[in-house]
Amino acid sequence: MDMVVSNLQQQRAIVQQLRREAGFKRMPVSLAVADIIKYITEHEQDDCLLVGFSSQRVNPFREKTPCSIL
Amino acid sequence: MCEVETKPLVDSVESLTKEAEILKKKLDAERVKLNDVTLFDSTERAETMAYMSIKPRRTLKGHQAKVLCSDWSPDKRHIVSSSQDGKMIIWDAFTTNKEHAVTMPTTWVMACAYAPSGNLVACGGLDNKVTVYPLTMEEDVTVKKKTVGTHASYMSCCLFPNSDQQILTGSGDSTCALWDVESGQLLQSFHGHSADVMSIDLAPSETGNTFVSGSCDKMVLIWDMRSGQCVQSFEGHDSDVNAVKFHPSGDAVGTGSDDATCRLFDLRADREIGMYGRGNLIFGINSVDFSVSGRLLFAGYNDYTVNTWDILKNNRVSLLYGHENRVSCVQVSPDGTALSTGSWDCTIRVWA
Numbered sequence: 001m002d003m004v005v006s007n008l009q010q011q012r013a014i015v016q017q018l019r020r021e022a023g024f025k026r027m028p029v030s031l032a033v034a035d036i037i038k039y040i041t042e043h044e045q046d047d048c049l050l051v052g053f054s055s056q057r058v059n060p061f062r063e064k065t066p067c068s069i070l
Numbered sequence: 071m072c073e074v075e076t077k078p079l080v081d082s083v084e085s086l087t088k089e090a091e092i093l094k095k096k097l098d099a100e101r102v103k104l105n106d107v108t109l110f111d112s113t114e115r116a117e118t119m120a121y122m123s124i125k126p127r128r129t130l131k132g133h134q135a136k137v138l139c140s141d142w143s144p145d146k147r148h149i150v151s152s153s154q155d156g157k158m159i160i161w162d163a164f165t166t167n168k169e170h171a172v173t174m175p176t177t178w179v180m181a182c183a184y185a186p187s188g189n190l191v192a193c194g195g196l197d198n199k200v201t202v203y204p205l206t207m208e209e210d211v212t213v214k215k216k217t218v219g220t221h222a223s224y225m226s227c228c229l230f231p232n233s234d235q236q237i238l239t240g241s242g243d244s245t246c247a248l249w250d251v252e253s254g255q256l257l258q259s260f261h262g263h264s265a266d267v268m269s270i271d272l273a274p275s276e277t278g279n280t281f282v283s284g285s286c287d288k289m290v291l292i293w294d295m296r297s298g299q300c301v302q303s304f305e306g307h308d309s310d311v312n313a314v315k316f317h318p319s320g321d322a323v324g325t326g327s328d329d330a331t332c333r334l335f336d337l338r339a340d341r342e343i344g345m346y347g348r349g350n351l352i353f354g355i356n357s358v359d360f361s362v363s364g365r366l367l368f369a370g371y372n373d374y375t376v377n378t379w380d381i382l383k384n385n386r387v388s389l390l391y392g393h394e395n396r397v398s399c400v401q402v403s404p405d406g407t408a409l410s411t412g413s414w415d416c417t418i419r420v421w422a
Contacts, residue, residue: 047365
């Protein structure tokens, strides 16, 4: 009996979940993708792992270079 | 069992199953209808980058066994790591010095996380518990340690959502849970996965009340932290989802799986829009993270490498060699200038 009740509860939960998802308002992939590309384009210049550092001096993890003045 | 008693219940299960099938078909049809282009078609004209070459910069040595997790401090300098040896170590990544080493009452410390203030860390694993350690100048940080929450199975991942006052955890008991740090009270639990939760990540918004979870049930679920409800679900992976990470735009999640692929799921289109690594890659992925612009996806593999994917071009743009065993965790530093990687080779490396 417990098995049956728990199956029923489980199935109810699944259907409730699917009902929620069916009511979800979706966007065409073209628009979603355009927004992601826009975000990336706007932030690319600040992405050091993508475009590198303006100079190695601003890389906090650069190698310690021996002082060239001496 | 009496036939008469169970019959109406059996009928309900059947009618519910039927409804579920109809709803699933409707959902699939809707998703197909809106799939008007592919990500890679849309980016054909996107500029090809002169990708910068990322080099190994630091190696943090001190763990006696597999490194299982690591997390950058908000100060962009310190790293907390946890290991199979039962230790949690706080590192100064600039100097490679160890500032604290804490022995946990368990081995396999699978998760660790810095609090937003940088003054508190949380960790746990096979002890099923999440424990916080305030970081003080005192020699022994265990004096003020505090157990916040307990799961029915191992704790696989944890993070502080937005403040030092709460901790979100994922567990082998297939649930996620939100805990109050001060009282240790369970604020919300999240039921929906049918197998071990392996990874969680918070949506990148200051009022973030949404998080994502990945599980051995192959599913990726999006949750509302306040209501405790699952608001979206993504299927597609053919095996355990070991890693989930929000794209910095907040509109998509990147995932890594034992099926040897990384994927990109868009929340607003409600479907998978990118898959990375179908082909000759056969090794599983344990961890993923995005660069700050969200163009690069770093992934730690079981074949000891870190692959870097350009999510727009579907190209592998670099392969970071160095680790001598599985790469268990990868994370971009908070300002995006460096990548940390932890491995079963007992080391953590910093790349920039």
